[in-house]
Amino acid sequence: MSRSHHKRLVMPRSWPLARKTSIWVQKPNPSGHPIEMCMPLGIILRDVLGVAHNMREAKRILHSRKVMVDGEVETDRARAVGLMDVLTVGEDNYRCILDTNGKLRYRPIAKKASSSKICRVMGKTTVKGGRTQVHLHDGRNIMVDDALAYKTGDSLVISLPDQSVSKRHEMKKGSLAYLTGGSHIGETASIKEQEIKRSSKPNETSFEDFGTVTDYVFVIGKETDLPLEGES
Numbered sequence: 001m002s003r004s005h006h007k008r009l010v011m012p013r014s015w016p017l018a019r020k021t022s023i024w025v026q027k028p029n030p031s032g033h034p035i036e037m038c039m040p041l042g043i044i045l046r047d048v049l050g051v052a053h054n055m056r057e058a059k060r061i062l063h064s065r066k067v068m069v070d071g072e073v074e075t076d077r078a079r080a081v082g083l084m085d086v087l088t089v090g091e092d093n094y095r096c097i098l099d100t101n102g103k104l105r106y107r108p109i110a111k112k113a114s115s116s117k118i119c120r121v122m123g124k125t126t127v128k129g130g131r132t133q134v135h136l137h138d139g140r141n142i143m144v145d146d147a148l149a150y151k152t153g154d155s156l157v158i159s160l161p162d163q164s165v166s167k168r169h170e171m172k173k174g175s176l177a178y179l180t181g182g183s184h185i186g187e188t189a190s191i192k193e194q195e196i197k198r199s200s201k202p203n204e205t206s207f208e209d210f211g212t213v214t215d216y217v218f219v220i221g222k223e224t225d226l227p228l229e230g231e232s
Contacts, residue, residue, distance in 0.1 A: 012036040016103040028080035032139010038082030066090050071161030086114045100186035107227035121154045155219040169219045181216035
């Protein structure tokens with residue numbers, strides 16, 4: 001079996017698929033998303049959304065050029081679609097999120113909501129010419145002029161597909177956070193306090209009744225930014 005597949009028994013626990021229906025499952029192409037935070041497009045069309053009965057139908061749908069990821073036409077069945085990505089199939093739009101069981105879900109969203117996505121700032125570097133390059137959670141790199149206006153942990157609202165930044169959500173006390181890991185995965189809560197460790201230990205963020213490592217904190221603007229209701 002080629003390296004484009006791996007055994008279902010060892011696929012990420014975040015994939016909402018049965019493990020013993022067959023031996024092999026498609027792997028997503030390498031992308032900016034960790035493999036636990038994304039699934040290949042062909043599997044989503046066939047096993048998650050159910051718009052294709054088999055992979056042959058999934059390929060036919062993709063070759064019709066009616067499938068888009070983040071506003072761009074996609075024909076590769078192994079294309080990774082991950083956390084916060086917007087998937088468009090014909091007239092239907094979906095956003096990838098994590099539910100409270102830690103499973104990846106592709107939930108329906110309105111057409112208006114499909115024109116933007118929220119990305120977490122993972123870091124930034126200075127490039128030639130003194131400009132700053134901001135690194136986002138989905139592998140994107142965006143050039144910005146004001147380096148001090150962006151810090152790791154903040155979130156940017158970018159328009160699709162042109163990738164222009166329309167808004168910034170700062171990681172600070174009172175900000176609404178969506179949790180992408182830990183025992184409260186898939187929940188939202190307001191930040192109460194942040195603790196920066198001057199050591200190799202991870203930074204921590206505290207909420208009303210619990211705390212978690214800051215890497216799991218994804219700042220959003222409001223509850224309605226994400227299609228969280230229901231755990232189908």
